[in-house]
Amino acid sequence: CIRDRLSQRAMLKTGPARQHAQMNLVEAVLEYIQGMSVVKSYGLDKDSGQAVQRTVDESCDKALSLEKSVVPWMGLRQVVVRVFSVAIAVCALAFYSGGTLSLARCLLMLVASFMLYAELESAGNMADNLQMLGASMDKANSIDDTPVMDIDGAELTPADTSVEFQDVSFAYGDRTILDHVSLTVPSGSITAVVGPSGGGKTTLCNLIARFWDVQSGKITVGGYDVREYKLDSLMKNISMVFQSVYLFNDTVENNIKFGRPDATHEQVVAAARAACCHDFIMALPDGYDTVLGEGGGSLSGGEKQRISIARAMLKDAPIVILDEATASVDPENERELQAAIAELTKDKTIIMIAHRLSTVRNADQILVLDKGRIVQRGTHRELMEEQGLYRRFIQMRETAIGWNLGRKEKLQAND
DSSP states (O other), X not given: OHHHHHHHHHHHHHHHHHXXXXXHHHHHHHHHHHTHHHHHHTTOHHHHHHHHXXXXXXXXXXXXXXXXXXXXXXXXXXXXXXXXXXXXXXXXXXXXXXXXSOHHHHHHXXXXXXXXXXXXXXXXXXXXHHHHHHHHHHHHHHHHTSOOTTTTOXXXXXXXXXXXXXXXXXXXXXXXXXXXXXXXXXXXXXXXXXXXXXXXXXXXXXXXXXXXXXXXXXXXXXXXXXXXXXXXXXXXXXXXXOSSOOXXXXXXXXXXXXXXXXXXXXXXXXXXXXXXXXXXXXXXXXXXXXXXXXXXXXXXXXXXXXXXXXXHHHHOOSEEEEESTTTTOOHHHHHHHHHHHHHHTTTSEEEEEOOOHHHHTTOSEEEEEETTXXXXXXXXXXHHXXXXXXXXXXXXXXXXXXXXXXXXXXXXXXX
16 A cells, blocks of 8 residues: 555656646647648748657657556555565475465465455556546646536527627736727627727627637626626627638538538528539539538638528627628639628628728728727727727728739730
């Protein structure tokens, strides 16, 4: 028992370090694989490979340290087990020779001496393995202990589809993303959110869907605090089209009907036609039954985006959040997709993150978000009459477009 306690104490010191090294190894390998195209494009194969090799070496060192820390105690256990096993056998034979132990009992003691201590040795090995598993279980338990967001939520039906932020603040660690933001999105209106990168636009939209909880203030949907909803009840009212689309390793049809599993094939096809993706789906080997790779890797960015829009159309939620929904769309398909998005957003409450003038100029209100604060709000015409960030933003976009057109004409003239 003393030996096992000393062994377990040694493993408690080295086990977490080994577990941490294993986690670093997995992260490094995944990063290397996922970023391989970037690494190759910059000719950094050697440097990236060396970084992975360092994590492999670190993992090996920690594993060896763990084994070395218990080797003395494992050796001591082997000696104790063997010595006592042999001692019992010798004593049994001595007692039999002296006539104080019958032959049957002598044989029983001989067999028992080896069987009993073999089991004790196995139990000792399992105790060592349990200590190694303990470090992993501690990490798993810490994740399992994370509070469930909708544990106290209720099945609520909002009176309308208005969205309101009341003095909302949110931060990732020490970095403040939203700083005392207040806004109202009336039911059935279109609100565009614009601003520099890193200003908090995507976070603002994610908080509506309660991907995170606010640190202070509150967000209401239909008059209810989003924290009062059961998560499923809240998400029934929201469809989201992300800039970065993720598709599952499943058929095209199941990816489209992900938010509405009971949809019929005809409804899936109708949504796909509206989102301008029916034609390229039918060109796939098995049409709607084609199994996509993990993350939709077998499709282009524009094709994945259109499937994502079809998914949102099929869900038909009353609140639609668009995070640069047309960012990855081919120019020849943009007009059709704009019409599809118009169909998707008809008679719904729309919150969109956008930079293109054609997307935001018809919004009922435009919110200009910079450094976590709303610095301007109003319609396109109102904001263009102000000397502010929105007007400078539009002028820069127009200048960029004009420069491209002027440069193209100059090149054509030279030709």
